[in-house]
Amino acid sequence: MTDHLIVNATLPGGEVADLVLRDGVIASLGAETAAPRDGVALETHDARGLIALPGLVDLHTHLREPGREDAETVETGTAAAARGGFTAVHAMANTDPVADTAGVVEQVWRLGTEAGHCDVQPVGAVTVGLGGERLAELGAMADSAARVRVFSDDGKCVADPALMRRALEYVRAFDGVVAQHAQEPRLTEGAQMNEGELSGRLGLQGWPAVAEEAIIARDCLLAAHVGSRLHVCHVSTAGSVEIVRWAKQKGWDVTAEACPHHLLLTDELAATYDPTYKVNPPLRSAEDVAALRAGLADGTIDVVATDHAPHPHEDKDCEWPAAAFGMTGLETALSVVQATMVDTGMLDWAGVAERMSAAPARIGRLGGHGRPLAVGEPANITLYDPSAVRTVDETRTASLSRNTPYRGMELPGRVVATFLRGRPTVLDGELV
Ligand SMILES: NC(=O)N[C@@H](CC(=O)O)C(=O)O
Ligand SMILES: [Zn+2]
Numbered sequence: 001m002t003d004h005l006i007v008n009a010t011l012p013g014g015e016v017a018d019l020v021l022r023d024g025v026i027a028s029l030g031a032e033t034a035a036p037r038d039g040v041a042l043e044t045h046d047a048r049g050l051i052a053l054p055g056l057v058d059l060h061t062h063l064r065e066p067g068r069e070d071a072e073t074v075e076t077g078t079a080a081a082a083r084g085g086f087t088a089v090h091a092m093a094n095t096d097p098v099a100d101t102a103g104v105v106e107q108v109w110r111l112g113t114e115a116g117h118c119d120v121q122p123v124g125a126v127t128v129g130l131g132g133e134r135l136a137e138l139g140a141m142a143d144s145a146a147r148v149r150v151f152s153d154d155g156k157c158v159a160d161p162a163l164m165r166r167a168l169e170y171v172r173a174f175d176g177v178v179a180q181h182a183q184e185p186r187l188t189e190g191a192q193m194n195e196g197e198l199s200g201r202l203g204l205q206g207w208p209a210v211a212e213e214a215i216i217a218r219d220c221l222l223a224a225h226v227g228s229r230l231h232v233c234h235v236s237t238a239g240s241v242e243i244v245r246w247a248k249q250k251g252w253d254v255t256a257e258a259c260p261h262h263l264l265l266t267d268e269l270a271a272t273y274d275p276t277y278k279v280n281p282p283l284r285s286a287e288d289v290a291a292l293r294a295g296l297a298d299g300t301i302d303v304v305a306t307d308h309a310p311h312p313h314e315d316k317d318c319e320w321p322a323a324a325f326g327m328t329g330l331e332t333a334l335s336v337v338q339a340t341m342v343d344t345g346m347l348d349w350a351g352v353a354e355r356m357s358a359a360p361a362r363i364g365r366l367g368g369h370g371r372p373l374a375v376g377e378p379a380n381i382t383l384y385d386p387s388a389v390r391t392v393d394e395t396r397t398a399s400l401s402r403n404t405p406y407r408g409m410e411l412p413g414r415v416v417a418t419f420l421r422g423r424p425t426v427l428d429g430e431l432v
């Protein structure tokens with residue numbers, strides 16, 4: 001057992017403080033630090049110039065295990081998460097087998113505990129095998145050791161409105177939430193990139209904004225009708241932001257997430273024909289990017305979620321139409337949020353703590369995460385250096401996959417340390 005003393009950290013609100021981490025919790029915070037204990041080592045960390053954030057929580061991670069251990073495993077994905085400053089991730093259900101039973105979600109949860117890099121909260125599938133036809137055993141997953149509260153067919157849309165309604169009704173019994181991947185399948189058959197003038201010019205089939213917006217509008221209405229919680233995954237268009245804003249104004253229990261790549265990158269990158277930039281939903285226009293940033297700033301978008309979607313090179317080193325959708329993102333998320341939201345003056349660090357820790361923990365009903373940095377709270381802490389600058393090197397990742405869209409880009413900031421219940425998982429930027 002070791003106690004940790006963090007000296008001169010800047011808290012999200014701007015004040016500078018020392019923190020003592022002991023027995024898994026924050027034992028003291030402020031200028032007056034807890035005295036060392038007899039027989040217990042005390043490790044001191046100089047945090048001058050570093051921001052201390054509550055440990056980040058990802059509401060949307062693909063860990064690929066079971067089934068695609070060539071792309072990622074729970075061990076490697078959570079190592080990447082810890083390096084990105086995360087202390088908890090929600091593991092999406094589109095594995096093989098699909099996480100649609102108590103057995104599979106318990107397996108993923110157990111693998112997370114064994115790896116020990118961060119907490120793994122499995123997401124349960126809404127429908128059996130993501131087939132979109134029959135509801136999965138939602139109650140059994142909720143009651144399992146994995147305590148599932150978030151249900152999603154992510155990768156696929158729960159397109160049948162009657163099934164979506166029943167899922168929304170069902171999860172109320174255990175305070176669950178349906179996280180919808182909003183994509184009307186009939187409007188996106190063969191779709192490859194954002195629909196617009198550019199998709200025509202590049203000869204890649206267009207993916208219209210309305211395919212996302214129509215489902216979000218429908219689901220907001222359904223959630224209001226049955227009085228349930230709805231969460232919208234990876235919002236990517238200005239129209240989607242408008243619809244979520246409208247639903248919130250109505251007082252409906254709707255939350256939404258945006259991904260770092262949709263906050264920074266645009267569909268212009270498709271002109272490279274480099275499938276690294278192929279993602280679902282697709283990169284959109286500069287106007288959409290601006291609307292997402294504004295929505296995140298004013299709270300219409302509750303959460304930044306990574307949608308970390310690792311793919312091995314053989315699924316990406318091919319022609320655009322044949323390539324898999326998805327980008328990695330755990331190790332770059334905080335830097336992209338700094339670049340797009342903090343350095344632009346749209347969000348302060350307290351806002352980052354809310355969008356990347358408190359809100360995702362609340363939506364996922366993850367007790368023990370997303371708590372403010374205060375005495376007695378679990379010592380889940382990320383130390384971040386906002387003055388650092390790095391050039392993204394895709395080979396220097398804990399992930400098994402290299403499909404980062406930021407390769408070669410200069411990004412601000414660096415995660416220096418991550419503590420999970422008082423135990424360092426990352427120190428000096430490297431896994432412990
Ligand atoms: N985002 C993606 O492009 N891909 C995700 C699925 C998803 O999040 O819809 C994946 O599992 O690879
Ligand atoms: Zn999705």
Ligand SMILES: [Zn+2]
Nearest residue numbers: 092154155307
């Ligand atoms: Zn996803």
